[in-house]
Each structure stands twice: as C-alpha cells, then as structure tokens.
Amino acid sequence: MKIFDSHIKDKIEFKPIKDNEVRIYVCGPTVYDDAHLGHARSSISFDLLRRTLLALGYKVTFVKNFTDIDDKIINKMKATSKSLKELTEYYINSYLRDMDELNILRADIEPKATETLEEMFDLIEKLVKNGCTYTLPNGDIYFDTSKDPQYCSLSNKCQDSEENIQRIKTEGKKNPRDFALWKACKGEDDVCFDSPFGKGRPGWHLECSAMIKKHIAYPEGEYQIDLHGGGADLFFPHHENEEAQSWCAYNQHLAKYWMHNGFVTINGEKMSKSLGNSFFVKDALKHYPGEVLRFYLMSTHYRAPLNFSEEDLIASKKRLDKLYRLKKRVYAIVKKQKDEEFEKNLLLAMEDDLNISKALAAIDEFVKLSNEKLDKNPKDKTLKQKIISNIDFIDKLLGVGGSDAYKYFQSGIDENLKTKIEELIQKRESARKNRDFTLADKIRDQLNKLDIQIQDTPNGTVWEKN
Structure with a gap:
C-alpha cells in the first residue's frame, strides 16, 4: 500500500512497525457543539x-479521542449553565450518532482528556525533569520549543505561520511558538483539576501524546505508533507540538x-464558526440519508479541498442510485459467489493512497456491465450471485451499498405516508393469505393511486415511490 505522508510530502510505501499490525491515532472533536461537515469528512477519510x-488483512487498532476540557467548552458551560460532564456527554453522544448515520466504524478506543489526567501529569513531569519547560509567575507551565532542535521539522510550516503565531501573545512567554502544558486556575469560575503542579487544567496539545502513550504506544523503538492523522489544519501547530513534547519526553518520534x-x-x-458558515451534519441529515452524504463527501480524494455544494451532492446521489437500482435487480439473491478480479481491482485503487476516483470508476463500470449482462441473461444465477457478492464487498470497503435496496429509495418520503403504505401492504398480505384476491387487487390499485409500485419477492412485498 502507498500513502501520501504529510511529513515527507510524497507518496511512499506504507510499512508498519510490526508485520500485519497497524496502530492508528486520529484527532477527534472538541465537544462543545454538534459535528460539522469538517468532522464528517475527516472521519470518512480515516474510516x-x-x-x-x-x-x-491487517490487524488494526484505531484510536480517536474526545477533547472534553477546553476554553470553548468552558465558555459554552457559562452560556448554558451546564456542568462539564453534562455538556460534554451530550455532544459526545451527538457526535457518535451522526457518525453512526455516516456508517463510520466506531474506534477501538475513544479516550477522553478528563480520563487521561494522570498520564498528562507524568508527561509534564518528564518534560520538567528534562529541562524542556518553564513556569510563568501565574503558575502556567510552558514547553520551551528552543529545547527541541527538531522543532518545525515535521510540518516545515513555522515560517509560513509566523504572522499567526505573533498574534498569540502571553506575557512572560520566551518564544511566540512556546505552548502551554498546564494552565493554572484563574478564578472561581474556571474549571480546574488537582495536580502535582497545583490546581489547573491541561493545555490542548498535551492530551494526544498522553493518550497515545497510555493506549497504543510501542514502549521501545524509533516510533510510538504507525500513523497519526487528522485535518490539515491540525498539522501545525497541533501535531508539531505533539511531536515535540513526545520526542523530548520519551526520545521517540510520535508516529x-x-x-x-x-x-x-x-x-x-x-x-x-467565526465566519458563520459551519454546516452541521445533523442539518444535512434532515434532508439526505447518511449514506448519501457519506458517498458525496468521500467522492473527492481525501487530500483535496472539497467545496460543499448541494447541486454536487444531488449529482453524487444519482451515481449511488445506479448501484442500488442494480441491487434491486438481484434483490432475492441470498447465495453469493466471490468475484476475485473485481475485489482485486477495487483494492488496488484504494491501496494507491485511497484513490477513490479510480475505485468509483471501477464501480461505475461494474454497474454498467452487470446491467448489460442481466439484460441479455436475466435468469443467470451465477451472475446474480457475483453481483450481490461485489456489492457486499463495496459496502465492506467503502461503507456504501449495504442498505436494503427498496428502503434506500424510500428516503425523503413523509413518515405518515410510509405508515399508510405499510398498513395497506399488510392488509393486502392478509387478503392474499385468505385467498381474497379481489380485495388484494383493490389494495394494489389504492397503492398505485399513491404512486407506489410494489413487488412480491420471496422475502416479502417491497415497495418504492415512482
């Protein structure tokens, strides 16, 4: 497999630290609000x-954290009069519900900052012992970036970000790039925890290094984990700072x-948020199924910028519709027959730095050829078994195509209408069992007037709106 390494700035061969095992850490959300499309895209990319x-065939250990203590969270607590636990648990659950709708596999480990305090204390103590920190008169502890000769070598973005760094000024800081490891308690309305350094709370950059060390780091060797990921905006300074503190504390590169x-x-x-254009996932899900939103967000290569457009989303849905129309044609097929060539081609595309364009092109070709073959041989069971097997593999690899083919086309239909349709279908089923075919035909006519097409299959009666 080849991936684009953000540090090397090139596509290189991926070789994990241990054969057949991969340890991944991805930065998760700061839980003070609902998930937005940026969160969704990052989650889909690493999914x-x-x-x-x-x-x-790799054994994958996947970790994604929740930042549940932060200035934004404290401000939201003050605005809502909610406790830290009440507020953060609400938004963690909201985030997980949205990600479930997008068919994101749950992380193996989902650590919280407030549950990793002891490990953060240990990391700070190591950095203090190694002479890499200094303490301000107000009790804040800062990482001294001048103590790390490699600082900025990960992202190579320090020079480009100098203007932004200069805007963040704290009295007593030795260098604009230095960052807080521990923030001393500032008053009664601050959120504080007991620590060996006095009451306070950890700096944002600290938690990921501590979580990696606690949950998945290799105790020895050049690197702690195989791969660290997140949004492009996190590379500097967040990931640069994580790398610096981990290197200076443990003499290991983070990833x-x-x-x-x-x-x-x-x-x-x-x-x-400051521009006022943050588009919440929950709002998008009111209008489009999670699978449709996932398909749209993943259709642009993960490294490329994506300009959200509802027009493009609708066009993307039409592409997914074609896969489900094919799935409808093999609806009653239960037995499957593996199509090794198709699976190989799809995997080859994704092995190339997640080349989604190539993968989707292969799926388009599969749908086109399958329909042509079914037109010529509508009773070919082997063909149908391969088709359903391939759709299952698409679902396994890309997370789309796994829904019921008929229910997929029922999205957007008023719930009251759905209830009425289901009730009519049940009445028709009862009439057919009682051999009252006249009533069954009348109910079919009622459904036709509602613009509903039904089909009787070995799995029951299915329906869709024309």
Whole structure:
C-alpha cells in the first residue's frame, strides 16, 4: 500500500512497525457543539483508510479521542449553565450518532482528556525533569520549543505561520511558538483539576501524546505508533507540538507516518464558526440519508479541498442510485459467489493512497456491465450471485451499498405516508393469505393511486415511490 505522508510530502510505501499490525491515532472533536461537515469528512477519510487496511488483512487498532476540557467548552458551560460532564456527554453522544448515520466504524478506543489526567501529569513531569519547560509567575507551565532542535521539522510550516503565531501573545512567554502544558486556575469560575503542579487544567496539545502513550504506544523503538492523522489544519501547530513534547519526553518520534485530509469549504470559504458558515451534519441529515452524504463527501480524494455544494451532492446521489437500482435487480439473491478480479481491482485503487476516483470508476463500470449482462441473461444465477457478492464487498470497503435496496429509495418520503403504505401492504398480505384476491387487487390499485409500485419477492412485498 502507498500513502501520501504529510511529513515527507510524497507518496511512499506504507510499512508498519510490526508485520500485519497497524496502530492508528486520529484527532477527534472538541465537544462543545454538534459535528460539522469538517468532522464528517475527516472521519470518512480515516474510516476509508481503516477499512482498506482491514480488507488487506491487517490487524488494526484505531484510536480517536474526545477533547472534553477546553476554553470553548468552558465558555459554552457559562452560556448554558451546564456542568462539564453534562455538556460534554451530550455532544459526545451527538457526535457518535451522526457518525453512526455516516456508517463510520466506531474506534477501538475513544479516550477522553478528563480520563487521561494522570498520564498528562507524568508527561509534564518528564518534560520538567528534562529541562524542556518553564513556569510563568501565574503558575502556567510552558514547553520551551528552543529545547527541541527538531522543532518545525515535521510540518516545515513555522515560517509560513509566523504572522499567526505573533498574534498569540502571553506575557512572560520566551518564544511566540512556546505552548502551554498546564494552565493554572484563574478564578472561581474556571474549571480546574488537582495536580502535582497545583490546581489547573491541561493545555490542548498535551492530551494526544498522553493518550497515545497510555493506549497504543510501542514502549521501545524509533516510533510510538504507525500513523497519526487528522485535518490539515491540525498539522501545525497541533501535531508539531505533539511531536515535540513526545520526542523530548520519551526520545521517540510520535508516529512513523502522518496523514491529513483536506478542508471543506462552503461558497469558497473554509468552514469556520467565526465566519458563520459551519454546516452541521445533523442539518444535512434532515434532508439526505447518511449514506448519501457519506458517498458525496468521500467522492473527492481525501487530500483535496472539497467545496460543499448541494447541486454536487444531488449529482453524487444519482451515481449511488445506479448501484442500488442494480441491487434491486438481484434483490432475492441470498447465495453469493466471490468475484476475485473485481475485489482485486477495487483494492488496488484504494491501496494507491485511497484513490477513490479510480475505485468509483471501477464501480461505475461494474454497474454498467452487470446491467448489460442481466439484460441479455436475466435468469443467470451465477451472475446474480457475483453481483450481490461485489456489492457486499463495496459496502465492506467503502461503507456504501449495504442498505436494503427498496428502503434506500424510500428516503425523503413523509413518515405518515410510509405508515399508510405499510398498513395497506399488510392488509393486502392478509387478503392474499385468505385467498381474497379481489380485495388484494383493490389494495394494489389504492397503492398505485399513491404512486407506489410494489413487488412480491420471496422475502416479502417491497415497495418504492415512482
């Protein structure tokens, strides 16, 4: 497999630290609000990576954290009068529900910052002992970036970000790039924890290094884990700072490989709360099924920027519709027959730095040829068994195509109408069992007037709106 390493800035062969095992850590959300499309895109990108590695036979340990203590969270607590636990648990559950709708595989480990305090204390103590910190008069502990000669070598973005760094000024900081490891308690309305350094709370950059060390780090060797990922905006300073503190504390690089997904923009602007254009996943899900939103967001290569457009989303749905129309044609097929050539071609595409364009082109060709073959040989069972097997593999690898073919086309239909349709179908089923075919035909006519087409299959009666 080949991946684009953000540090090397090139596509290189992926060789995990241990044969057949991959340890991945991806930065998760700060839980003070609902998930937006940027969260969704990052989750989908690394879900595709994880699914590809699993399909290739690797044992994958996947970790995604929740930042549940942060300035934004404290501000939201003050605005809502909610406790830290009440607020963060609400938004963690909201995030997980949205990700479930997008068919994101749950992480193997989902650590929280507030559950990793002891490990963060240990990391700070090691950095203090190694002479890599200093303490401000107010009790804040800072990492001294001048103590790490490799600082900025990971992202090579320090020079480009100098202007941004200069805007963040704290009295007593030795260097604009230095960052807080521990923030001393600032007053009664601050959120504080007991620690060996006094009451306070950890800096944001600290938690991921501590979580990696606690849950999945190799105790020895050049690297702690195989791969660290997240959004492109995290590469500097967040990941640069994680790498620096981990190296200075443990004399190990944090990760062998680094991967970052591109931004989501709306109307050409980067998604931002300050710009007021953050598009919540929950709002998109009110209008489109999670599978449709997933398919759209993954259809652009993970490293490329994606400008969200409802027009493009609708066009993307039509592409997915074609796969489900094919699935309808083999609806009653239960037995499957593996199509090794198709699976190989799809995997080859995804092995090439998750080349989704090539993978989707292979799926388009599969759908086209399958329909042509079914037109010529509609009773070919072997063909149908291969088709259903291939669709199952698409679902396994890409996370789409696994829904019921008829229910897929029922999305967007009013729930009251759905209930009425199901009731009519049940009445028709009862009439048929009682051999009252006149009533059954009348009910079919009623459904036709509602513009509903039904089909009787070995699995029961299915329906869709014309």
